[in-house]
Every structure is written in structure tokens, then in C-alpha cells.
Amino acid sequence: MNKKLRNIYAQKIAKAFINLGFLKLAKNRALNKDHILSIYFHNPTKDEFEEMIVWLKDNGFKFISVDILKDIIYKKAPFPKGAVLITVDDGWASNVENMAKVAKQYQVPITIFLATEAIEEGYYWFSATKKAYKQKLGYPNSEEMKKLSNSERTKLYQKLKQQTSLGEREAMTIEDIKSLKENDFVSFGAHTHSHPILPNCTNEEAAKEVQISKEKVTTWSGMEVDTFAYPNGDFGERERNILKENGFKVAFSTKATTLKKEDLKNPLALPRLGFLEGASREENLCRIMGIWYSRSTFKTN
Numbered sequence: 001m002n003k004k005l006r007n008i009y010a011q012k013i014a015k016a017f018i019n020l021g022f023l024k025l026a027k028n029r030a031l032n033k034d035h036i037l038s039i040y041f042h043n044p045t046k047d048e049f050e051e052m053i054v055w056l057k058d059n060g061f062k063f064i065s066v067d068i069l070k071d072i073i074y075k076k077a078p079f080p081k082g083a084v085l086i087t088v089d090d091g092w093a094s095n096v097e098n099m100a101k102v103a104k105q106y107q108v109p110i111t112i113f114l115a116t117e118a119i120e121e122g123y124y125w126f127s128a129t130k131k132a133y134k135q136k137l138g139y140p141n142s143e144e145m146k147k148l149s150n151s152e153r154t155k156l157y158q159k160l161k162q163q164t165s166l167g168e169r170e171a172m173t174i175e176d177i178k179s180l181k182e183n184d185f186v187s188f189g190a191h192t193h194s195h196p197i198l199p200n201c202t203n204e205e206a207a208k209e210v211q212i213s214k215e216k217v218t219t220w221s222g223m224e225v226d227t228f229a230y231p232n233g234d235f236g237e238r239e240r241n242i243l244k245e246n247g248f249k250v251a252f253s254t255k256a257t258t259l260k261k262e263d264l265k266n267p268l269a270l271p272r273l274g275f276l277e278g279a280s281r282e283e284n285l286c287r288i289m290g291i292w293y294s295r296s297t298f299k300t301n
Helices: 003-019 022-032 046-058 068-076 097-107 116-121 125-134 150-163 174-180 203-221 237-245 261-265 281-288
Strands: 033-039 062-064 083-090 110-114 186-188 227-228 251-253
Touching: 003 022, 003 281, 022 186, 022 281, 033 046, 046 097, 046 150, 046 281, 062 097, 062 281, 068 083, 068 186, 083 097, 097 174, 097 186, 110 203, 116 174, 116 203, 125 150, 174 186, 174 203, 186 203, 186 251
Parallel strands: 033 083, 062 083, 083 110, 110 186, 186 227, 227 251
Antiparallel strands: none
């Protein structure tokens, strides 16, 4: 199914949910019960991000930082009602204009999780793979690449990026990160070095991915780095142990539920609700409120 058709069908379903009152019910539940809306973005437009922030503010939600979440977990600070936590995966160049400036304008804290290899080289392997696939260069698509061992994926990526027209730089630069230190509403976390599927890594590879990412983000940002987001949301007990060994206090998955009190018992496996860039406003309202989310529904080619 192509993306345009997929979005039309998804919008119809989302509108039906809204018309049936599910959005109102979810909003009231989030405002009055122990639910944090932990929402993550990747590469939204300024209009997409600002629209969601304005909607949340207009509907009575308050924004908390990752530091406040850590206080709730480790210092037994009160669990808030009507709270929203914003995180951002990868470190796309557009995040500087489209998210960091909006965050400062509306005084909304955001944490950006950086895949450090892309920051250094400018491109993400999964994006380059999509380009190679579209250019019919004979490489697997990004979903197939995710199933390979990390060493196989790395070898293929090194080969395909030499043959693929990658276009303009995708990731923010080290200078971007340093400049954002002046923005009181932006903090940084680790997202591995090369953005691998961690369970596909050997023990040594997985540990190195976490360690390198933490070291580089700490150096570039000048901040204490003890928050992490799992690439693609994939992790297991081994990955959590690696994070513990490296001093991480909080880590986020892509399990699409609101964050509840009981989730705090596993601070290295916290759920998040995903915003989908390019989807309709109605669909994304349903997504960020935890009404409807499915990775498998309406896949695009």
C-alpha cells in the first residue's frame, strides 16, 4: 500500500475513534489518573510538532523533563496527573529548527537521543538503505536489513553507501549539539553509536555500542548522560544489564502505552507513544493519547 493511500485509510479510522468519543475519554483519563503521556518523535516538521504541543497545552496538559521523571522514580517525587514527556530519537538535523526552537518558545523540555555515528558521518544506515533500495541497487530493504546479524548489516552498509546517492546531510552536527547547550529546554541521551538492532549484536558489539554512544554524547553536550532509547525499540535482559553496568538510570522502548506507576518498577524498559511523521492530525492525536497504534496496520511500500 502506498503512503498516501495508507494515510487516507488511517485518517478515516482515527476520525471514527474521535467521533465515538475515545479521544475525550483518553484525555480525561490522562488528566485525572496516574498516566504520563510519554511521546516520542523522530523528524517532524515544525508545523507537526508545534500543532501537537499547542493541542496538549490547550487541553490542560503539563510538560515534564526526563530529570523530573528520574526524581519520580528514584526520589519518590509525586506521580503527576496530566503530565507529558517528550523525547526525540536519532538526532536529525531538522530537530534544531523544527523542535529545539519550538521547545524553547513554548517552554517545553525535550530530550534528544543521539545515534553518534550518524552525527559524525551525516547519514543513518536505515535511511541510506531505503535510498539504495529505491535506486534498485540490489540491496535488501531496511526491514530485511534489521533481521541480519550486526556484522552482516555493517558490511552491507559500508558497501551500499559507496554506491548510493545519499543526498543532503541528515543528522545534526557536533556543532549543533554544542550550540543547543544554550537552550535550557533541550537535553541529550544516548541511542547507541551505529543504531544497530541490539539483540542482533554480539555481547562485545552491544556493550561497545552503548559505551561509545555515552562517551561521545557526554563529550559533545557537556551533560551527564544516564538516559537511553533502544534503537527500533528492541532489547532484552542482556541489553538492560549493559545499561546498568554503564550507569544508565532510565531507558525507553517503543511499547505503545501510556506510562503508568507500575511501569516505574522497570525504569530501563519504559513505554512510549509514537508520533508518525506525515500522518494526519487525527491519527496522531489518537497515537499520542494511546487510543490506537499499530506497527503492522497499513504498511507502506
